Amino acid sequence: MAKMRQILIIGNNDNGCTPELEKTAYDAGKHVAESNSVLITGGLGGVMKAASHGAKDGGGLTIGIIPQDDASLANEFCDIVIPSGMGLSRDFLNALSADGVIVVGGGSGTLSEICAAYMYKKPIATIKNSGGMATKYADQYLDHRENVKIIGFDSPKDAVDYILEQTKS
Amino acid sequence: MAKMRQILIIGNNDNGCTPELEKTAYDAGKHVAESNSVLITGGLGGVMKAASHGAKDGGGLTIGIIPQDDASLANEFCDIVIPSGMGLSRDFLNALSADGVIVVGGGSGTLSEICAAYMYKKPIATIKNSGGMATKYADQYLDHRENVKIIGFDSPKDAVDYILEQTKS
Amino acid sequence: MAKMRQILIIGNNDNGCTPELEKTAYDAGKHVAESNSVLITGGLGGVMKAASHGAKDGGGLTIGIIPQDDASLANEFCDIVIPSGMGLSRDFLNALSADGVIVVGGGSGTLSEICAAYMYKKPIATIKNSGGMATKYADQYLDHRENVKIIGFDSPKDAVDYILEQTKS
Amino acid sequence: MAKMRQILIIGNNDNGCTPELEKTAYDAGKHVAESNSVLITGGLGGVMKAASHGAKDGGGLTIGIIPQDDASLANEFCDIVIPSGMGLSRDFLNALSADGVIVVGGGSGTLSEICAAYMYKKPIATIKNSGGMATKYADQYLDHRENVKIIGFDSPKDAVDYILEQTKS
Numbered sequence: 001m002a003k004m005r006q007i008l009i010i011g012n013n014d015n016g017c018t019p020e021l022e023k024t025a026y027d028a029g030k031h032v033a034e035s036n037s038v039l040i041t042g043g044l045g046g047v048m049k050a051a052s053h054g055a056k057d058g059g060g061l062t063i064g065i066i067p068q069d070d071a072s073l074a075n076e077f078c079d080i081v082i083p084s085g086m087g088l089s090r091d092f093l094n095a096l097s098a099d100g101v102i103v104v105g106g107g108s109g110t111l112s113e114i115c116a117a118y119m120y121k122k123p124i125a126t127i128k129n130s131g132g133m134a135t136k137y138a139d140q141y142l143d144h145r146e147n148v149k150i151i152g153f154d155s156p157k158d159a160v161d162y163i164l165e166q167t168k169s
Numbered sequence: 170m171a172k173m174r175q176i177l178i179i180g181n182n183d184n185g186c187t188p189e190l191e192k193t194a195y196d197a198g199k200h201v202a203e204s205n206s207v208l209i210t211g212g213l214g215g216v217m218k219a220a221s222h223g224a225k226d227g228g229g230l231t232i233g234i235i236p237q238d239d240a241s242l243a244n245e246f247c248d249i250v251i252p253s254g255m256g257l258s259r260d261f262l263n264a265l266s267a268d269g270v271i272v273v274g275g276g277s278g279t280l281s282e283i284c285a286a287y288m289y290k291k292p293i294a295t296i297k298n299s300g301g302m303a304t305k306y307a308d309q310y311l312d313h314r315e316n317v318k319i320i321g322f323d324s325p326k327d328a329v330d331y332i333l334e335q336t337k338s
Numbered sequence: 339m340a341k342m343r344q345i346l347i348i349g350n351n352d353n354g355c356t357p358e359l360e361k362t363a364y365d366a367g368k369h370v371a372e373s374n375s376v377l378i379t380g381g382l383g384g385v386m387k388a389a390s391h392g393a394k395d396g397g398g399l400t401i402g403i404i405p406q407d408d409a410s411l412a413n414e415f416c417d418i419v420i421p422s423g424m425g426l427s428r429d430f431l432n433a434l435s436a437d438g439v440i441v442v443g444g445g446s447g448t449l450s451e452i453c454a455a456y457m458y459k460k461p462i463a464t465i466k467n468s469g470g471m472a473t474k475y476a477d478q479y480l481d482h483r484e485n486v487k488i489i490g491f492d493s494p495k496d497a498v499d500y501i502l503e504q505t506k507s
Numbered sequence: 508m509a510k511m512r513q514i515l516i517i518g519n520n521d522n523g524c525t526p527e528l529e530k531t532a533y534d535a536g537k538h539v540a541e542s543n544s545v546l547i548t549g550g551l552g553g554v555m556k557a558a559s560h561g562a563k564d565g566g567g568l569t570i571g572i573i574p575q576d577d578a579s580l581a582n583e584f585c586d587i588v589i590p591s592g593m594g595l596s597r598d599f600l601n602a603l604s605a606d607g608v609i610v611v612g613g614g615s616g617t618l619s620e621i622c623a624a625y626m627y628k629k630p631i632a633t634i635k636n637s638g639g640m641a642t643k644y645a646d647q648y649l650d651h652r653e654n655v656k657i658i659g660f661d662s663p664k665d666a667v668d669y670i671l672e673q674t675k676s
Binding site for chain 1: 184185255256257258260261262276277278280281284285287288289301302311312313314316
């Protein structure tokens with residue numbers, strides 16, 4: 001099948017983001033692009049924007065799936081925008097659209113996406129020292145079902161390599 | 170407005186449920202009914218079914234919002250079924266439909282509903298010794314935004330009373 | 339199973355509604371309530387509001403499934419509000435929640451709900467002289483699949499009786 | 508903004524499709540690709556598959572937004588798959604994701620997408636002699652609001668040119 005590998009990067013929106021998190025997300029996005037995978041994000045600010053920026057600088061393709069029904073609200077680094085109009089439940093759409101997931105920092109919205117990805121048994125990697133949910137859930141199962149272990153990595157490159165390994169055709 | 174108070178009880182589906190959790194959920198459902206509030210659940214088994222059973226025995230009205238598009242898959246204690254056809258993202262619909270939320274045990278699906286309720290700033294109470302997410306998140310904020318504090322209680326009655334207090338018109 | 343019969347009434351919002359359409363919707367809502375069925379509407383104005391008003395005056399229970407995530411935006415005759423936050427795609431949720439559907443007038447939103455109900459093979463009745471989609475699609479199949487024939491009736495009572503007949507347990 | 512133009516082609520799934528419709532859809536998809544726009548479809552068979560095939564042969568990028576939560580169910584000509592898990596309500600997601608819409612034949616599902624596109628005021632073109640909804644709704648408004656006129660064209664090229672004209676940045 002023609003389908004490209006689709007990798008989701010999740011994490012803080014502008015609220016709660018820092019220059020370090022942006023750098024981490026940028027690097028992760030760039031590595032995704034360099035692997036010829038499509039980068040998917042929630043299309044807004046913070047980690048989502050930085051990752052998309054990195055993917056564009058890496059020559060890749062970016063998709064932003066946003067909560068609103070207005071595509072102009074997506075960040076400027078999205079080649080394609082899905083204005084879901086679903087509000088925050090678009091977190092599930094992000095998880096479903098992902099072959100694998102990378103977590104950078106993150107608050108409750110990110111946790112919601114982790115839950116969805118976990119329930120759908122997608123491989124999940126976190127940058128374990130990036131704080132927030134990425135740190136909190138590194139190297140754990142989310143619950144008793146042990147669907148998939150969330151693995152923590154020290155660097156964006158290692159996290160991306162792990163996801164590429166897990167999503168080889 | 171004619172609108173009734175709508176209280177959501179969340180927790181384990183059949184997988185991971187125990188007789189103790191069912192008893193706790195049953196009691197919580199009964200108290201919800203006795204307060205003349207509508208009970209909302211995810212309409213399937215485990216905690217959802219026990220809570221609905223308790224609400225019916227308490228003379229109340231029950232709504233089940235299920236992931237599938239087939240109403241016959243809801244448990245037998247639902248007066249009204251919303252067969253959302255949305256899959257697991259119906260967790261958001263549950264949270265949006267709730268004036269307040271009570272957590273009994275729970276795994277990743279329950280955590281997803283807690284995230285949604287927290288993001289929408291709904292009051293949330295847990296039975297703090299019921300295990301799973303109810304124990305894990307008792308007396309905490311979900312993230313740095315501190316939207317709403319998730320409060321742990323020893324008994325279903327105390328948890329319901331707290332939610333009733335928080336949702337007084 | 340305890341589940342009540344759930345009947346959906348659809349039609350014009352405030353835009354495009356008339357006193358005649360409101361009277362027709364009011365009467366339909368009242369008959370639904372008198373049959374001990376739950377009335378479901380899209381929870382906003384026009385036909386939805388009038389039908390809910392009629393159902394309340396008929397002693398029945400009403401549910402409004404609205405596009406927004408804010409329950410206060412529902413009309414005042416809804417006992418229960420599902421603030422879907424899904425925008426206009428909540429038309430599908432309405433159709434899925436219905437055992438049967440009654441159409442009063444209606445524009446593009448109503449047509450969308452007719453499409454959804456038809457695709458899910460729900461029985462559909464229209465008040466055939468109420469204009470809009472109710473008139474346009476009376477006594478027709480929506481497409482070549484011939485899932486279910488949309489039947490036109492002269493009065494709200496006849497339309498409701500037909501739906502009750504089609505949805506007998 | 509980096510965002511590409513996103514054009515949606517809708518019409519019959521396998522059920523109801525014909526070789527003529529496939530040829531028309533293939534040509535439309537090819538023209539979309541040749542304009543450097545992204546082709547969006549509902550990702551399944553019939554018109555959706557033929558349009559995606561034409562876009563791939565035209566060197567373009569294709570996205571399939573499918574009702575199921577399993578990406579393997581998309582047709583083989585989709586570069587990117589959004590497995591929405593939303594069932595048929597993904598028709599709204601298609602319409603929201605479109606800058607403009609082209610209709611080839613089509614039954615009730617297509618009509619649902621036309622309703623959604625019309626409600627969101629997207630430009631809509633049909634191949635007016637391709638039958639189904641494309642013929643039925645050519646050169647009309649969907650309802651009294653007159654949001655946008657659905658324009659009928661004789662050829663796929665004319666329809667695509669019209670949409671390109673309507674969606675110039």
